[in-house]
Every structure is written in structure tokens, then in C-alpha cells.
Amino acid sequence: MKYISEFRNAEIAKGLAQKIQEAVDPNRQYALMEFCGGHTHAIHRYGLPSLLPKNIELIHGPGCPVCILPIARIDYAIALSHLPKVILCSYGDMLRVPGSDQYSLLKARAKGADVRMVYSIDDALKIAEQNPSQEVIFFAIGFETTTPPTAVALMQAQAKKLKNFSIFCNHVLTPIAMHTLLENTTEPSPNLDGFIGPSHVSIVIGSDAYKNVAEKFQKPVVIAGFEPLDVMHSILMLVKMINAQEYGIQNQYTRAVSSTGSTQALKLIEKTLELRDTFEWRGLGWIRHSALQIRKEFDAFNAELRFPLNIPEGKEHKACECSRILRGVKKPQDCKLFATACTPENPLGSCMVSSEGACAAHYAYGRIS
Amino acid sequence: MTTEIFKAKPKINLKHGVVEMNHGAGGRATHQLVEQLFMPAFDNPWLAQAQDQASFQVEPSRLVMTTDSHVISPLFFPGGDIGSLAVYGTINDIAMAGAKPLYLSASFILEEGFALRELQKIVLSMAKAAREAHVAVITGDTKVVEKGKGDGVFITTTGIGAVPQHVNITHKLSPEDKIILSGFIGDHGIAVMSQRQNLQFNTDLISDSAPLHELTKTMFEAVPHLNCLRDPTRGGLAGTLNEWANHYDVGFFIDENAIPVRDAVRGACELLGLDPLYVANEGKLVTVCSASDAEKVLIAMKAHPLGKQAAVIGEVIADSNCFVQMKTIFGGTRIVDWLTGDQLPRIC
Structure with a gap:
């Protein structure tokens, strides 16, 4: 426990807040994007905005795996859950995300589909072993953080020769998303001064993974841990880099992140998954080489091959601004639906579902600021 | 025969x-x-x-x-x-x-x-x-x-x-009234969760399930007028405070540091991505009383085995938005909203 409480120390926070206050140039604005939903959650849960100078603006990025999944993929998962003899497993938040016509996996369950919430893909493997006469499909989502467990599950399923287990793979990649965000010229994201860089993702892929994007667009990126002191410290580092007009990568989260990442995890991913030609992101559109698919050697566990379905283009709620909010072009409170028609109880867009989503976090914690 | x-x-x-x-x-x-x-x-x-x-x-x-x-x-x-x-x-x-x-x-x-x-x-x-x-x-x-x-x-x-004749719950809340909690939150929800089939983890934690009528009796003997009283079961402490804020048309300002949470509950919540403020209790109560009565109520509660860890955790504020706000352990301020959906299925 001490390892956690040390990173939430209010006295040290006060000191850091003071240092940030001293470091900022009062004559300018600092627009910082926290890429990950985990940071968004930490920022709001600990009330960080109330500790920061007014001219530091934190903009939520697209780093919430639940939020960036396009409606068509959710519709696909829902259609899978309604197939006969199927048990569809996924993480809790995914069950509530609305697909087309506000239909969700939870609603599918209420209508009789066997949809189960699991805490890890390992549980889905167990369910498959315990139910040999049923088809168990794991709805895999997430950035590089949740990818290694999927890789391990594929290898285990192969080793155990499971006949009734498959994965609906939706793993996406982080650096390319950052690239796309900065490259968008038709509807540019606000002039971002710097990034609070991914935490757990970077443990897997290493801090060097963002080098190209940081250099190409001349932006400072500070890899930051998820504890509130990590975030404060990273903000101070970013402010100093911005003031000195430096760009490139700095690593605040040195206790976990190396420059090259986890060789072992990367090997597992390499062995089981490969780049997709293209993949649709909510908010960012179709991005080449931005996601992973299951390698041929593991075809037997690829739910998309075993249950090929024709899913029509997903229908977004017309007034939903999730796609712009995910790029930092708009803020949750700029959306007409925010806190009126769209609430955590009745989410109309994906950003209102996960506690890491910009709208949900802003709704739950931020309405006073 | x-x-x-x-x-x-x-x-x-x-x-x-x-x-x-x-x-x-x-x-x-x-x-x-x-x-x-x-x-x-x-x-x-x-x-x-x-x-x-x-x-x-x-x-x-x-x-x-x-x-x-x-x-x-x-x-x-x-x-x-x-x-x-x-x-x-x-x-x-x-x-x-x-x-x-x-x-x-x-x-x-x-x-x-x-x-x-x-x-x-x-x-x-x-x-x-x-x-x-x-x-x-x-x-x-x-x-x-x-x-x-x-x-x-x-x-x-x-x-x-x-x-009893002398008991009076006023159902009127005014700014500066104190919020008192009877002890550690989240024990019940986490103890139950630790036993779930798909989620077994080892903990010595036991449910706080207990009858509270003797504790309330002691409290009303000390101070016959309390403003409101509730046992924060499903939805946890956050649920109760939000219900009150809406019902009585006030806001609350609480201090995260003052809320008693066991390390075991804190640790399990950290691991499972839960917030103890929303976890169910079955042997805790929360009350609001005037600032002048708070000390007397607190002494009475602490004298009872079920109120030993009782603490003043915050106060009533005027707020037309009826928000529950909290000073976090980190020193920042944030809203404590209602629980959305179900943190734990079927806990009581």
C-alpha cells in the first residue's frame, strides 16, 4: 500500500503545484493533451485541475479503448452474442457501450444472449474449458497494454487444442493514433503544446516508440505514470520543455518504463498478431496500420473468420460529438447532449461510458470547475 | 397401534x-x-x-x-x-x-x-x-x-x-451542519466480492453486517435532535450523500482524509478499480447534526462498540447544484457523483 500512498502525498503535491506555478509563463496558455483515459481518470479523481494554474489547459485525448471503438465493431460483437450457443465475454465497460440504435451488449443480455463480464481473458479460457458444447468468444479490446494477455491466450488456446474458443480482436496501436491526430488538417485539434504520454502502454512498447511522431511534429512528450503525483510531475516537466522550446521524449515514469519496452511482451505480440491493413477509429476515421489482427497460424481462434458476419455501417447518434471530443477539437460541455440527454445512466456516445472517457470523467468529477 | x-x-x-x-x-x-x-x-x-x-x-x-x-x-x-x-x-x-x-x-x-x-x-x-x-x-x-x-x-x-417520545429527526439541513460517519466503509461489499466464484481473492476482511438500533439509541439519548440519519448500504456513502443533497436541496463538502477506510478495502478497491465511497455497508450509519451538537453525538457514538471509529467527515454547504464535493487526499477538489450502473452485482 505504501507504494501507492507515496505517490498521492498531498504535501509533495503542494510543493509541485508551487513549482508549476513558478515555472509557467503568465503571458501564455499551455494546451496539454493527456493521451490516455487512465490519466483523464486520475486527473479528475484527485481534483488536479483545482491545483493547477489557470493557464494550463488539459485536453483529453483518444486514449480510451472503449471510446475509440467504432460502432460497427460493437454491432459486430452484439451480433456475435446473439448467435446460437455463443457465450460472449468481455470487460465490464464494454458491455454498456451503445452500438447502433443505442443497443448494447447489456441489452443483448437482457434479451437472452449469454454475455459475461470477465476480469481477464484467462477467465474466458476457463469458461471455454468448462463449456465444451458452447462457443466462447472473447471480445478483445485495448491498446498495447491489454494486447500481451490476448497473445498469451492465443498460445494457450492452441496448446490446449481448444475447439470452442475464439477472439474477436480489436487491439489498436498508440503512436500511429498520435500521428493521425497531429496530421489532421481538415479539422485540426487545438494547437497542442505537448503530450502527457501513455503510461502502461509505454511499459510494453517503450518510450522510444513515440520518437518519430514527437520529432516530426516537434512536440514535447513526457511519459507519465498514472498516480496523481506522476501527472503533476509530468506537467512540470512539460511546462519546462515548452518554455525552452524543446521537443522529443522525456520519461517521468522511469520506475516502470524503459526506452525499448518489454522485449518479452513484444515477442509474444509479434508471434501471434500482425498489423491490419486499416482499421476504423471513432473520431479519427480509417487509419492504415493502426490495429492488430490475429496471425494466420492462429486462424482457428479468429472469431471474425469463424463467424463471418456482414455488419452494415454503424449508426452514430446524430448530435453526438464524441468524435470531435476524442480529438480535443471540442470539450464535453460543448456537446448539446452532454449532461442533458447523454448521462452515465443513459450514455448516447462512447465517451460517456467508461470512467476513462472524457465525458464520463467530466460528468462525474469535473462539473464544478 | x-x-x-x-x-x-x-x-x-x-x-x-x-x-x-x-x-x-x-x-x-x-x-x-x-x-x-x-x-x-x-x-x-x-x-x-x-x-x-x-x-x-x-x-x-x-x-x-x-x-x-x-x-x-x-x-x-x-x-x-x-x-x-x-x-x-x-x-x-x-x-x-x-x-x-x-x-x-x-x-x-x-x-x-x-x-x-x-x-x-x-x-x-x-x-x-x-x-x-x-x-x-x-x-x-x-x-x-x-x-x-x-x-x-x-x-x-x-x-x-x-x-420514542424524545426522538426528533428534523429533516432540515443548513450550511455548516456536520456530517458524522460511524466507522470504516466498504467492508461488506469487498468481503462479499472476495467470495465470488470468478473473483476469489484472499482477504481477512469480514462484512460489517450488524444491527444499529442500540447505537442510534445511544445517539438519541445524547442528542434527541438529529437532522437526518441513514445506513449507507447499496450505492455506499456517496449514494446516501447524493440522495440527501437532492432531497434537502443543499450541497455537501467532505474530506477524503477524514473518511475511515481499512487498508484491505483500499487495496482491494485499487486492484478492482472500485471506489470505497460507492461500496456497500451493512453496519454503518451516517448522520447530519448541528455543529453545536456534533461533539456530543460523536462522543456518544465512540462510546458504543459499533461507533468506535466514528468521525466528522464534512459539512453541509449551500449549493443550488446539490453537488457532493470532496477535498481529495491529494489536496484537490472534485465532485462525488452518484454511482452509475452496478459496482458489484447482488450484494444485499
Whole structure:
């Protein structure tokens, strides 16, 4: 426990807040994007905005795996859950995300589909072993953080020769998303001064993974841990880099992140998954080489091959601004639906579902600021 | 000899038997279950009247009545079971009106195939809980549903209590009134969760499930006027405070540092991505009283075993948005919103 409480120390926070206050140039604005939903959650849960100078603006990025999944993929998962003899497993938040016509996996369950919430893909493997006469499909989502467990599950399923287990793979990649965000010229994201860089993702892929994007667009990126002191410290580092007009990568989260990442995890991913030609992101559109698919050697566990379905283009709620909010072009409170028609109880867009989503976090914690 | 045979009462097999449909059909099997299991366990003169209702006298006073259904899974958990929980849950709802709990009814919905041995354990636990709390279970009902249509046992208890003359809950909240919490939050929810099939983890944590009427009695003896009183069960402390803020049209400002949370609960919440503020309690209460009474209430609470860790956790503020705000352990300020969806399924 001490390892956690040390990173939430209010006295040290006060000191850091003071240092940030001293470091900022009062004559300018600092627009910082926290890429990950985990940071968004930490920022709001600990009330960080109330500790920061007014001219530091934190903009939520697209780093919430639940939020960036396009409606068509959710519709696909829902259609899978309604197939006969199927048990569809996924993480809790995914069950509530609305697909087309506000239909969700939870609603599918209420209508009789066997949809189960699991805490890890390992549980889905167990369910498959315990139910040999049923088809168990794991709805895999997430950035590089949740990818290694999927890789391990594929290898285990192969080793155990499971006949009734498959994965609906939706793993996406982080650096390319950052690239796309900065490259968008038709509807540019606000002039971002710097990034609070991914935490757990970077443990897997290493801090060097963002080098190209940081250099190409001349932006400072500070890899930051998820504890509130990590975030404060990273903000101070970013402010100093911005003031000195430096760009490139700095690593605040040195206790976990190396420059090259986890060789072992990367090997597992390499062995089981490969780049997709293209993949649709909510908010960012179709991005080449931005996601992973299951390698041929593991075809037997690829739910998309075993249950090929024709899913029509997903229908977004017309007034939903999730796609712009995910790029930092708009803020949750700029959306007409925010806190009126769209609430955590009745989410109309994906950003209102996960506690890491910009709208949900802003709704739950931020309405006073 | 023949008449002896007709008079003999066949024993139900509590050791190896299971609940059968005819246990709820109103015939001989129902009668046997009531006579051999429920009656001896709850044993009291009102139940012994053996009628479809219990008849009792009460002193003239303001009465309160409440009902609560219990559908917890698993049925047995560290620190309690569905039986004791069904007694304490209803006692606490009565106690939160400042009332003395008098009588309970108990209604059982049993699933066909449920082991009678387990049912007996639950009923005995329920009877023990009621006896220790000096409350009698004076009437009841049993129904059986087909296998697969229930989850072992569901229990509904209804309770009646009497409010002593001196007790006054004002239901009026003003800025600067103090919020007092009786002790550690989240023990029940996490203890139950630790036993779930897909989520077993090792913890010494036990549920805080307990009857609170003696604690409230002590509090009202010290200060007869409390502004409001509630046991924060489902939805946790955050749920109760949000309900109050909306109902009484005020805001609350609480201090995260002042809220007692055990390390084990904090750790489990960290791991599971939960917030202790939303985790259920079954033996805690939260009250609001005037700033001038706060010290007296706190002393009275601390003098009772169930209120030893009582603490002032914040105060009422004027706020037309009716927000619950919190100074975080980190020194920042944020909103504590209602719980969305279900943090833990079926915890009470």
C-alpha cells in the first residue's frame, strides 16, 4: 500500500503545484493533451485541475479503448452474442457501450444472449474449458497494454487444442493514433503544446516508440505514470520543455518504463498478431496500420473468420460529438447532449461510458470547475 | 397401534433432504417444514399462535414500518449470511427513524433442490440474529419456485418499530451542519466480492453486517435532535450523500482524509478499480447534526462498540447544484457523483 500512498502525498503535491506555478509563463496558455483515459481518470479523481494554474489547459485525448471503438465493431460483437450457443465475454465497460440504435451488449443480455463480464481473458479460457458444447468468444479490446494477455491466450488456446474458443480482436496501436491526430488538417485539434504520454502502454512498447511522431511534429512528450503525483510531475516537466522550446521524449515514469519496452511482451505480440491493413477509429476515421489482427497460424481462434458476419455501417447518434471530443477539437460541455440527454445512466456516445472517457470523467468529477 | 401410526409425525430429512415443490404447496410438507424448522428456530409466543397472521399490542406511539428483500450471492460470506443480513437490514431501516425495532415478519422464496441443511443454517442464523437484537420474528411465509427460477433462497423481511417520545429527526439541513460517519466503509461489499466464484481473492476482511438500533439509541439519548440519519448500504456513502443533497436541496463538502477506510478495502478497491465511497455497508450509519451538537453525538457514538471509529467527515454547504464535493487526499477538489450502473452485482 505504501507504494501507492507515496505517490498521492498531498504535501509533495503542494510543493509541485508551487513549482508549476513558478515555472509557467503568465503571458501564455499551455494546451496539454493527456493521451490516455487512465490519466483523464486520475486527473479528475484527485481534483488536479483545482491545483493547477489557470493557464494550463488539459485536453483529453483518444486514449480510451472503449471510446475509440467504432460502432460497427460493437454491432459486430452484439451480433456475435446473439448467435446460437455463443457465450460472449468481455470487460465490464464494454458491455454498456451503445452500438447502433443505442443497443448494447447489456441489452443483448437482457434479451437472452449469454454475455459475461470477465476480469481477464484467462477467465474466458476457463469458461471455454468448462463449456465444451458452447462457443466462447472473447471480445478483445485495448491498446498495447491489454494486447500481451490476448497473445498469451492465443498460445494457450492452441496448446490446449481448444475447439470452442475464439477472439474477436480489436487491439489498436498508440503512436500511429498520435500521428493521425497531429496530421489532421481538415479539422485540426487545438494547437497542442505537448503530450502527457501513455503510461502502461509505454511499459510494453517503450518510450522510444513515440520518437518519430514527437520529432516530426516537434512536440514535447513526457511519459507519465498514472498516480496523481506522476501527472503533476509530468506537467512540470512539460511546462519546462515548452518554455525552452524543446521537443522529443522525456520519461517521468522511469520506475516502470524503459526506452525499448518489454522485449518479452513484444515477442509474444509479434508471434501471434500482425498489423491490419486499416482499421476504423471513432473520431479519427480509417487509419492504415493502426490495429492488430490475429496471425494466420492462429486462424482457428479468429472469431471474425469463424463467424463471418456482414455488419452494415454503424449508426452514430446524430448530435453526438464524441468524435470531435476524442480529438480535443471540442470539450464535453460543448456537446448539446452532454449532461442533458447523454448521462452515465443513459450514455448516447462512447465517451460517456467508461470512467476513462472524457465525458464520463467530466460528468462525474469535473462539473464544478 | 393403528392410531399411534397415524399420530406419528414423520421427520423431514434436514441432513440430506432438499427443498421440493410440495414444501410450498400448502399441504402436509409445508406444514412439516414450518413446524420442524421455522417454529423451533424462531420460537416465540406470537408465532406459536400458528395463525396466518400474528396479533400483538403496542403502546401508543408513532410507529414505523419497513420492508426489505434480500437476494445476496453468495448466501454465506465472511462475517454473515443471508439470514442474519435479512434481520439486520430491516432492523437498521427501522433504527434509522430513531425507532426501537419490535417485530419482524419473514418471507422465504426457496428454489426447488436447495439443500435443507443449508436452509436450516440460514434460519438458525436468522433466529440467533433476531434473538440477540431482542426482536421477534412473529409471522412468515414460504413459497417454492422451480429449479432454475430462483437462486437458492430469497428472503423478504418486514419490520415494525416504535419511535420514542424524545426522538426528533428534523429533516432540515443548513450550511455548516456536520456530517458524522460511524466507522470504516466498504467492508461488506469487498468481503462479499472476495467470495465470488470468478473473483476469489484472499482477504481477512469480514462484512460489517450488524444491527444499529442500540447505537442510534445511544445517539438519541445524547442528542434527541438529529437532522437526518441513514445506513449507507447499496450505492455506499456517496449514494446516501447524493440522495440527501437532492432531497434537502443543499450541497455537501467532505474530506477524503477524514473518511475511515481499512487498508484491505483500499487495496482491494485499487486492484478492482472500485471506489470505497460507492461500496456497500451493512453496519454503518451516517448522520447530519448541528455543529453545536456534533461533539456530543460523536462522543456518544465512540462510546458504543459499533461507533468506535466514528468521525466528522464534512459539512453541509449551500449549493443550488446539490453537488457532493470532496477535498481529495491529494489536496484537490472534485465532485462525488452518484454511482452509475452496478459496482458489484447482488450484494444485499
